[in-house]
Amino acid sequence: MGFFSKVFSNNRHKSARAANVRRTPPTEEKVAATLQENISYVHQALFHTEDLVNRSIPCFEKQAYLLYLNSVCDSDKIHQLILKPLLQAQDANPDRDLTAASVEKHTDLEKAIDLMIRGYAVLFLEGSEDCYAVQVNQINNRAVNEPANEKAIQGAHDGFIESMQVNLQLVRKQINSRNLVVRKYSLGKMTKTDATIVYLNDLANPELVEEIDRKITAIDADNVMNGLLVLEYIENQSFSPFPQILQSERPDRVAANLLEGRVALLMEGTPAALIMPVSFFTFYQSPDDYNSRSLAGSFIRLLRLFSFFIAIALPSYYIAVVSFHYEVIPMELFYQIKGSVEKIPYPPILEALFMELTIELLREAGMRLPAPIGQSIGIVGGLVIGDAVVRVGLVSYPMITVVALTAIASFVVPSHEMSYSVRLLRFPVMIAASLLGFLGICIGFALILIHLCKLESFGSPYFAPASPMRLRDWKDSFVRLPFWKLNERPIDPNPQQLVQEKRSKGGTGDDRG
Amino acid sequence: MIAAKEKITAGQFMIVVIQAQIGVGILFLPSSVESVARNDAWISILLAGMAALLLSVVMWGLNRRFPTMTLFEFLPKLLGKFAGKIVQIFYGLAFILECSMVLVLFTDVVRDWIFPITPRWVILGLMLATALYMARENIRLIARFFVLTFGLIFVLILIAAYAYKDANILYILPINESGISNVLKGMLRSMNSLYGFEMILLCYPYVKGGSKGILKATLFACVFSTLVYSFMVFMCLIVFSPEELKIIPQPVLYMVKALSFTVIERADLYFLTIWTVVVITTVMAYLYMGAKAVASIFGKKKHAGAVPYVALLILCISLYPHDQELINKMQIIVGIIAAIALVVLPFLLLCISYLFRIKGKEGAEG
Numbered sequence: 089m090g091f092f093s094k095v096f097s098n099n100r101h102k103s104a105r106a107a108n109v110r111r112t113p114p115t116e117e118k119v120a121a122t123l124q125e126n127i128s129y130v131h132q133a134l135f136h137t138e139d140l141v142n143r144s145i146p147c148f149e150k151q152a153y154l155l156y157l158n159s160v161c162d163s164d165k166i167h168q169l170i171l172k173p174l175l176q177a178q179d180a181n182p183d184r185d186l187t188a189a190s191v192e193k194h195t196d197l198e199k200a201i202d203l204m205i206r207g208y209a210v211l212f213l214e215g216s217e218d219c220y221a222v223q224v225n226q227i228n229n230r231a232v233n234e235p236a237n238e239k240a241i242q243g244a245h246d247g248f249i250e251s252m253q254v255n256l257q258l259v260r261k262q263i264n265s266r267n268l269v270v271r272k273y274s275l276g277k278m279t280k281t282d283a284t285i286v287y288l289n290d291l292a293n294p295e296l297v298e299e300i301d302r303k304i305t306a307i308d309a310d311n312v313m314n315g316l317l318v319l320e321y322i323e324n325q326s327f328s329p330f331p332q333i334l335q336s337e338r339p340d341r342v343a344a345n346l347l348e349g350r351v352a353l354l355m356e357g358t359p360a361a362l363i364m365p366v367s368f369f370t371f372y373q374s375p376d377d378y379n380s381r382s383l384a385g386s387f388i389r390l391l392r393l394f395s396f397f398i399a400i401a402l403p404s405y406y407i408a409v410v411s412f413h414y415e416v417i418p419m420e421l422f423y424q425i426k427g428s429v430e431k432i433p434y435p436p437i438l439e440a441l442f443m444e445l446t447i448e449l450l451r452e453a454g455m456r457l458p459a460p461i462g463q464s465i466g467i468v469g470g471l472v473i474g475d476a477v478v479r480v481g482l483v484s485y486p487m488i489t490v491v492a493l494t495a496i497a498s499f500v501v502p503s504h505e506m507s508y509s510v511r512l513l514r515f516p517v518m519i520a521a522s523l524l525g526f527l528g529i530c531i532g533f534a535l536i537l538i539h540l541c542k543l544e545s546f547g548s549p550y551f552a553p554a555s556p557m558r559l560r561d562w563k564d565s566f567v568r569l570p571f572w573k574l575n576e577r578p579i580d581p582n583p584q585q586l587v588q589e590k591r592s593k594g595g596t597g598d599d600r601g
Numbered sequence: 602m603i604a605a606k607e608k609i610t611a612g613q614f615m616i617v618v619i620q621a622q623i624g625v626g627i628l629f630l631p632s633s634v635e636s637v638a639r640n641d642a643w644i645s646i647l648l649a650g651m652a653a654l655l656l657s658v659v660m661w662g663l664n665r666r667f668p669t670m671t672l673f674e675f676l677p678k679l680l681g682k683f684a685g686k687i688v689q690i691f692y693g694l695a696f697i698l699e700c701s702m703v704l705v706l707f708t709d710v711v712r713d714w715i716f717p718i719t720p721r722w723v724i725l726g727l728m729l730a731t732a733l734y735m736a737r738e739n740i741r742l743i744a745r746f747f748v749l750t751f752g753l754i755f756v757l758i759l760i761a762a763y764a765y766k767d768a769n770i771l772y773i774l775p776i777n778e779s780g781i782s783n784v785l786k787g788m789l790r791s792m793n794s795l796y797g798f799e800m801i802l803l804c805y806p807y808v809k810g811g812s813k814g815i816l817k818a819t820l821f822a823c824v825f826s827t828l829v830y831s832f833m834v835f836m837c838l839i840v841f842s843p844e845e846l847k848i849i850p851q852p853v854l855y856m857v858k859a860l861s862f863t864v865i866e867r868a869d870l871y872f873l874t875i876w877t878v879v880v881i882t883t884v885m886a887y888l889y890m891g892a893k894a895v896a897s898i899f900g901k902k903k904h905a906g907a908v909p910y911v912a913l914l915i916l917c918i919s920l921y922p923h924d925q926e927l928i929n930k931m932q933i934i935v936g937i938i939a940a941i942a943l944v945v946l947p948f949l950l951l952c953i954s955y956l957f958r959i960k961g962k963e964g965a966e967g
Contacts (some may be wrong), residue, residue, distance in 0.1 A: 555749040
C-alpha cells in the first residue's frame, strides 16, 4: 500500500528529504544600525547572487549604500529617480529628495529583500533603522495588439499582454466605475506570482467572490506561473470534457462579462483573463455578435451553435447511415454513396478515424511550423493527401466531404478550449454510432446532455439558460436581440442586480410630428 | 429539512410527471387498446386519463397531510414500523417491476425494428447505464434534464401529425360500436401507460410553492399525457383500417414509416431514435423512485448508493422474459402489482390517515 500511496500521492514534495532542504526564512528581521551588518545580511539572504549590486552613494554625511538586482532593475530609472535627485540636492535627505512615485520606507529587512526581487532598489543609511525601497523595475512590454486567436472584424482591436498592470488598466478603461474592485493575491510558494481578481462590487454575487477567493487561497503549490495553471486548480471538474472557465484576451469581452456579474482573474505574465462562472453558451458568444447588428449577430450565433451539432454528430450520423440505416437517405443519393463506399475495404468507422486523425495531425503540424511552411503543410495535407487517399482506395469521397465539413465546423467555435472539447467528444460518439447506429448516437448525446445538466461552474448551472430553462435569457444566448430588448442580465451568475436597463429606446412611436 | 438546492418549481414538477408518464406507451398503446376497444380506443384513453386525474387527486390528498415528507418517510408513521416496511418493500417492488416492464417492451421494439440480432443485455445495459448516470443525482438535476428533453415529445407529435394526409376520418365511425364493457376494458389496459403520477408521492416535499400548485401541476401533466396518448391512438385509428390494425403490432411506427420528406426517408428510424430519449426519461424516473424505495428500506437517507444495485436488479428481471408469452404474462403481473400499489394502497392509506387522524407536522405551508 505504501508504494501505491507514494505513486498516486499528488504532493510529492511532502517527502521528508525535500523538507530538509528547504530553508524557511525568518518572518521578520529589523534593519540593523550598522550599514555593514545590513549589507552582509542581504548578501547572505540572497546567497551571494552575482546580479546583486551595491553601490555606495557619496552625497550623505554618513555612508550610504544602494542595493539592487541589476537583472530586474532599469539603470536609467535608478539614475533618474535616485541618483540624480540625491546628488543634486544641497544636503540630501531621502525623505524629501526621492521623487519616484513608489517609495516605501521599511524597518523590516526581509520585506526589503522581497521587494528587491521584484525590481526595487533599496537604500541603506549608516546609523538609520529605516531603509528606502524605490521601484525601478525594468518594464519591457510588447504593444497592446489585437490577439491573434480572438480576432474581431469590427470593434476594438486591443488585447491583453503579459503585464498585469497594463491589463488592469485596459479593463479599467472600459468600465469607469468606482464599483470595480481589484483584489490581489500572490500565488505559488516559490514563484510568488501576482494575481488579481476583478469584479463589480454591486453586481457580482458575494458568495461567488468568496468561493473564488477560497479556491485561490487554497492553492498550495510551488509553481503557479500562469493563469492556465490556476484554471485547473480552481475549476469544478477537471475531468469534464467541457471547459468551465472562459479565457479571453479581449478587454471588451472581459468588461462585458464583468457587467453581467461575473468575476475575472488576471495574472502577471498571462495575456488572458479567466472569466468565471460561465455557461456553455458563453463560449459561443463572440464580440462580433455585439459589434454587428442584431439580425446578423443572431444569425452568426445560431450558425455557431449549429456547428456544435455538426461537429459532433455529422461523422457519427454518416457512419450510422452507411453501416446500419442506409434506408434513411433518398434512393438517388444512396446509389451515389454506395458506388464509392463499395470499393473501400475498411468499415466506415476506421475510415472516419483515419481521416479525423489525419486532420488533427495536419492541424497540429501546421500550428507548430512557422507560418509560410504551415501554409504549405495545409496544401500538401488538404489537397494532396485528400485526393490521393481516395485514389489509393483507403477512404471514400463522401467520407472526405463529411470529415472536412466536421473539421470546419469544429473551428467555428470562438473559444479554443471549447473547440478542443468538441473535437474530443466526437470520437466516442463516432464509436457509439459504429456499434449501435442511431441508438448509439442517441445514447451518446443523452450522456453528453446529462453531463451538461449536472455540470456546475462555481455553483451556477453550466447549461443555463437551456437547463434550467429560462426563456428570458435566450435573448442573449441562442440569438442576440437588440440591446434595448436585453433588459435583464442573465441569471446564471446570480448577479445582485438583475435589471440592467429600463425602457431605453426613446423616441419610438409618435414623436414624428 | 430539504435544502433550497434540491427544490424544484411546480412547472418543473409538471414536466417530471409528464416524462415519467409518456414512455413506451406511445408505441404500444394503440394496438393494445385497439385490440379490445376497436374504433372506440380513443374514448378508453380519455376515460383512463380521467381515472388518472382522480388517482392523482387521491395521492395529492394523502401527501398533503405530510407536506414535508415523501411516501417512504410517512409510511412508518401511518402504518407502524413493521407494516410500513412491508408496504415500502411492496412499493419498491412495484417501481422496479414497472421499470423492467418498460425496458422489456423497449428492447422488444428495438430488436424488431433496428437490431434483430443484438443481444438483449447490450441494449438493456446501455439504457440502464445512461439512466443510472442521471438517476444518481437529486430531483432538481433530474428535473433539469427532463425539461431539456421535453421538447422531443413535440417532435414525435409533429412527425406523427404529418401522417394526417393519409387519414380517413370515417374509420372511427360509428362511435361506441364496441360497447361500454369493451371500452372499459380498454381503459384498464391503458392505465399502465398513464402511471407516472405517483411521482407526486416522492416529490411532494421537494416542490416549491403551495399544495395547490402541486395539484395543478399534476392535473396538467395528466391531461397533457392523456391528450398525447389519445392523439397517437386517434391518428392510428384514422390512418389504418380496422383490418390492417389487427395485423400490425406497432401501428405508429408503420404509420410514420410510410412518410417521406424529400430530404430524409424512413421517418420511423428518426421517430425511434427520439422515442429512445423519451423512454430513457421514463426509465430514469422509475429508477429514481425504485432507488428511493430501496434506500429507505435499508434506512438510508441518500438514494445515490442504491441506484447501481437497483439498476442491476432491473437488468436481471428484464433479461428474464424472452418470448412473447412470458412478456404478456409479465405485463399482467406488473399490471396487477401496479394497480395495487397505485390505486388500492393510496386509497387505503388516505382512509387510515383520516380515520386515525395521523398527520405530518405542521409548519411547512399546507
